[in-house]
Amino acid sequence: MSKVSVALPRKSMSELERKFIKIAGEELSKVKLGGPTALAYLLDMIASWHGLRLEIGFHDYGQRWLIEGNARNKTADQLLRALFGIDDEPAPRRIRRAA
Template identity: 40%
Template sequence: MTNVTALAPRKSMTQPERKLLQVLAQELPTMPAGPTVLAVLLQLVASWMGSPSPLGFEDFAKGWVQQGNVKGAAAEQLLRDVLGMNTTPKGDA
């Protein structure tokens, strides 16, 4: 009898996702709420990497933010802006 363990899904980011994180890592420390947002991003990436979910990083990040995992209004607002979650509906413009 052998023990078989299912492999976790392989995680990989797209080139635009990697570039976004690189730019944020350079720009956030200079912003007023930047260090807080950088800490939240680190939690987000760690959550994604540790999750068995097959979702890509962007989809996982949007769900993670919507579930209320971001502590702090400024950090949440900035992440929603970065992820394109604060777009105005067409009828409200």
């Protein structure tokens, strides 16, 4: 019996994505109304991206995550949509998940 496991794709953020996350965290922590909730959703988004087997950049994943409606607090959703540049997106779409 072999003890070989399937290698998962390594996730790696670009330097720009790391700076984006750092600045976003600092700025969201300063926003009184919805900022802490948006920051919690941002952490959820990062964890979800990291656990996804698809090869997709964090920023693209974040936009799709928001379009799907995963940030269920209206104020936090608006803050994150502005952060990711998707203020005027159409109805939610689903991300295809790898099996």
